Amino acid sequence: MVIIFIFGGTGDLAQRKLLPALFNLYLDGHLPEQFYIAGLSRNKMTPAAYRDLIKKGIDEHARRNEALKEHWEDFSKHVDYLQVDATKEQGYKAMVKKVAALEGEWKAPATIMYYLSVAPQLAPTIAELLCKNGLANDAQRHRLVFEKPFGHDLQSAKELNVLLRKYFAEEQIFRIDHFLGKETVQNILALRFANALFEPIWNHRYVDHIQISATETVGVLDRGAYYEGAGALRDMVQNHMLQLLCMVAMEAPVSFDANEVRNKKHDVLKAIRRYRREEVHSHAVRGQYASGWVEGKKMQTYREEKSVDPHSGVETYAAVKLFVDNWRWNGVPFYIRTGKSLAEKTTHIAIQFKNAPSYAFPPEATDTWRPNRLLINISPQLDIRLRFQAKQPGPHMALQPVDMVFNYFNNTSETQPEAYETLLQDVIEGNATLFMRADQVEAAWAIIDPIMEVWGNKPPVDFPNYAAGSWGPEDAEALIARDGNHWATLPLNGG
Numbered sequence: 145m146v147i148i149f150i151f152g153g154t155g156d157l158a159q160r161k162l163l164p165a166l167f168n169l170y171l172d173g174h175l176p177e178q179f180y181i182a183g184l185s186r187n188k189m190t191p192a193a194y195r196d197l198i199k200k201g202i203d204e205h206a207r208r209n210e211a212l213k214e215h216w217e218d219f220s221k222h223v224d225y226l227q228v229d230a231t232k233e234q235g236y237k238a239m240v241k242k243v244a245a246l247e248g249e250w251k252a253p254a255t256i257m258y259y260l261s262v263a264p265q266l267a268p269t270i271a272e273l274l275c276k277n278g279l280a281n282d283a284q285r286h287r288l289v290f291e292k293p294f295g296h297d298l299q300s301a302k303e304l305n306v307l308l309r310k311y312f313a314e315e316q317i318f319r320i321d322h323f324l325g326k327e328t329v330q331n332i333l334a335l336r337f338a339n340a341l342f343e344p345i346w347n348h349r350y351v352d353h354i355q356i357s358a359t360e361t362v363g364v365l366d367r368g369a370y371y372e373g374a375g376a377l378r379d380m381v382q383n384h385m386l387q388l389l390c391m392v393a394m395e396a397p398v399s400f401d402a403n404e405v406r407n408k409k410h411d412v413l414k415a416i417r418r419y420r421r422e423e424v425h426s427h428a429v430r431g432q433y434a435s436g437w438v439e440g441k442k443m444q445t446y447r448e449e450k451s452v453d454p455h456s457g458v459e460t461y462a463a464v465k466l467f468v469d470n471w472r473w474n475g476v477p478f479y480i481r482t483g484k485s486l487a488e489k490t491t492h493i494a495i496q497f498k499n500a501p502s503y504a505f506p507p508e509a510t511d512t513w514r515p516n517r518l519l520i521n522i523s524p525q526l527d528i529r530l531r532f533q534a535k536q537p538g539p540h541m542a543l544q545p546v547d548m549v550f551n552y553f554n555n556t557s558e559t560q561p562e563a564y565e566t567l568l569q570d571v572i573e574g575n576a577t578l579f580m581r582a583d584q585v586e587a588a589w590a591i592i593d594p595i596m597e598v599w600g601n602k603p604p605v606d607f608p609n610y611a612a613g614s615w616g617p618e619d620a621e622a623l624i625a626r627d628g629n630h631w632a633t634l635p636l637n638g639g
């Protein structure tokens with residue numbers, strides 16, 4: 145039995161992601177027989193009007209909306225709307241009544257999820273009012289789901305953690321990082337820890353460097369107001385990209401217990417080198433997009449986007465070179481980059497191995513630069529490619545790089561569950577493995593804070609510094625080229 149209250153149930157996230165994910169969980173039989181979903185917001189609206197609103201979102205965004213006609217009617221009977229101003233006590237009284245009525249009908253206590261799909265400033269008030277109204281006191285059943293951003297720096301994240309923990313125990317708080325719900329991201333654990341093959345070479349002795357890229361073709365779209373207070377470092381690096389780094393760099397957990405996995409990731413975050421102010425410039429690059437062409441479409445400059453300051457100094461691109469100062473990764477650079485309005489949408493991790501030590505082949509046999517690479521494509525491509533040298537067919541000993549490919553789509557006929565499906569199901573089941581613990585969030589901010597501080601103190605003079613449709617600012621190429629490396633820019637073609 146589960147009750148799901150979505151604060152901000154009429155908002156963008158609820159319509160595009162949460163309700164479509166819940167609908168797909170329902171189609172897959174992953175919701176319990178007795179479930180109740182209520183969208184909450186200040187708007188006056190009938191439950192029927194709310195169902196119409198979310199049906200539109202499901203039609204447009206659900207992974208398998210073709211089943212809609214057949215199943216919508218039953219699913220929608222479980223969906224309700226409550227007019228609740230999250231800052232006023234009155235609405236919480238209505239929630240208490242609703243819970244009592246449902247539990248009376250079901251004749252048992254239910255698991256209750258409070259999904260905070262509202263502006264983060266409302267979170268402390270909601271937590272307090274839930275607690276005050278007896279809606280937060282059962283650590284086994286009452287769960288609070290927190291969306292990003294979790295704070296805007298280390299200090300604010302610490303304060304938020306202290307505040308939330310006045311009302312909810314840590315095991316009741318599920319801090320979402322939607323990247324961790326992606327199938328291809330979870331598969332990193334399977335790849336690394338269910339195979340003996342990679343472990344012996346997964347370290348500084350064999351790995352030359354690691355690249356983690358999350359490049360997007362879209363600009364900030366209509367999220368300019370949010371983005372002006374965030375920028376690429378806060379929006380992507382502090383959370384998603386550092387979490388990807390943890391998945392690649394962590395030691396083997398002894399079990400998949402939530403805290404065991406999170407302890408291992410926390411160890412990685414603690415080992416990442418914190419830069420001194422004077423080191424930031426040589427390890428981090430920022431950029432902001434100018435106008436240009438992306439996929440045949442003219443893009444405007446960031447400063448012309450809706451709700452963006454025409455003189456904005458906010459970065460829409462960030463590249464950072466990090467080191468994990470521990471035994472395994474000693475001296476191995478981790479290059480991270482992310483940006484908007486770039487040439488291609490791709491999220492991938494490239495593990496670049498060192499060259500074979502003695503090269504018996506004549507130099508003319510190959511001109512391939514560092515052939516051994518494991519490319520983990522996270523999205524939109526869902527595959528893993530192991531690149532190695534092979535002999536070109538023919539009379540001479542000439543080499544060519546070839547890829548051995550595992551492709552999710554070739555191996556399953558089913559579409560992959562959306563990240564939010566996995567994560568919502570985990571919250572219902574009380575499994576926090578894929579959620580960020582308080583100490584992880586704080587450790588991640590501690591890495592990012594010095595960079596933000598230096599960037600905040602010295603506004604960029606050269607913005608905008610990359611054209612929409614390019615691969616980002618020239619300095620980002622220089623960052624990696626200084627070490628004799630280059631970004632893996634053509635993952636789709638295996639380049």
Ligand SMILES: NC(=O)C1=CN([C@@H]2O[C@H](COP(=O)(O)OP(=O)(O)OC[C@H]3O[C@@H](n4cnc5c(N)ncnc54)[C@H](OP(=O)(O)O)[C@@H]3O)[C@@H](O)[C@H]2O)C=CC1
Nearest residue numbers: 152153154155156157185186187229230261262264291292
């Ligand atoms: N949209 C996205 O893709 C993503 C969003 N997020 C995070 O999710 C959260 C929600 O984002 P998003 O859906 O885009 O925001 P929207 O602005 O689209 O929606 C906000 C929702 O909150 C409701 N709301 C505002 N004030 C109150 C209040 N006092 N009481 C009750 N409800 C209220 C609004 O309804 P009303 O005004 O009628 O009350 C609306 O339903 C934010 O924290 C955002 O950072 C995170 C990742 C991605």
Ligand SMILES: O=C1O[C@H](COP(=O)(O)O)[C@@H](O)[C@H](O)[C@H]1O
Nearest residue numbers: 292322358360379380384491523
């Ligand atoms: O959290 C965010 O992620 C998206 C990118 O996510 P993806 O799953 O589409 O790769 C990004 O566009 C957005 O700015 C950021 O807030």
